[in-house]
Amino acid sequence: MTVESISTFGNEVDSLFLIILIVTGFAFVLTEGLLIYFLIRYRHRDGSKARYIHGNRQVEILWTLVPGLMLFGLAIYQTGAWQLIRQILPAESEALVIAVEARQFEWHPTYPGADGRLGTDDDIEAPINVIQVPVNRKVIVRLSADDVLHSFFVPALRVKQDAVPGRPISLWFEATKVGQYEIACTELCGLGHYRMRAFLTVAEPADFEAWLAEIEAR
Secondary structure (H helix, E strand, C coil), rough: CCCCCCEHHHCCCHHHHHHHHHHHHHHHHHHHHHHHHHHCCCCCCCCCCCCCCCCCHHHHHHHHHHHHHHHHHHHHHHHHHHHHHHCCCCHHHHEEEEEEECCCCEEEEEEEECCCCCCCCHHHHHHHHCEEECCCCEEEEEEEECCCCCCEHHHHCEEEEEEEECCCCEHHHHECCCEEEEEEECCCCCCCCCHHHEEEECCHHHHHHHHHHHHHCC
16 A cells, blocks of 8 residues: 655655656566566477577677666666755755654654754753654754664655664655654664654644643653
8 A cells, every 4th residue: 555645755756666666667577578488489399409509799788788778767867856855955944953863662852942953951852752843844854873773764754764873864854744654663673673663743833832842841
């Protein structure tokens, strides 16, 4: 079942998957079709003697060059989406910046306090595995890991990023629909990996601010 996209760049990601499925599907059908043809065409027959064939340089070049060109074409095609999603982060002045630290086997979110900056004395630590963001606003996540490799995956946002110990990594998204969406760790991070599950709540701006104020007052 396809998970509904609630991300501003979801269409770009879905289009890439569709193009890759078409290209690889065509290659699969062609390859398997040729395999079946050769199995039938060159099957054993009584009275038929096998011949040793060294090879065909032109055919070898062809079946190397064509897949290479296909992969190169896909690489060029996805460049725009890659830059949008991975290389061009929105300005922090127009985004909500939060920190999410992965630990065995939990997600620890931190929000900026009144000064609007992370890493200061008034940072707000949200409950474990509870992440909330406002709808229709850019969000920058500073992702990190405390112990081993984890992977922050929100299918509805088309966001997936490994969390690497000692290497903070920033990613961004903008959710377009209010609701609750699953967060999963998709890196085998230990015996408790199966329970490293959380939910991302996308709320109206006023509801988000009220929730953040409640967390800060605790």
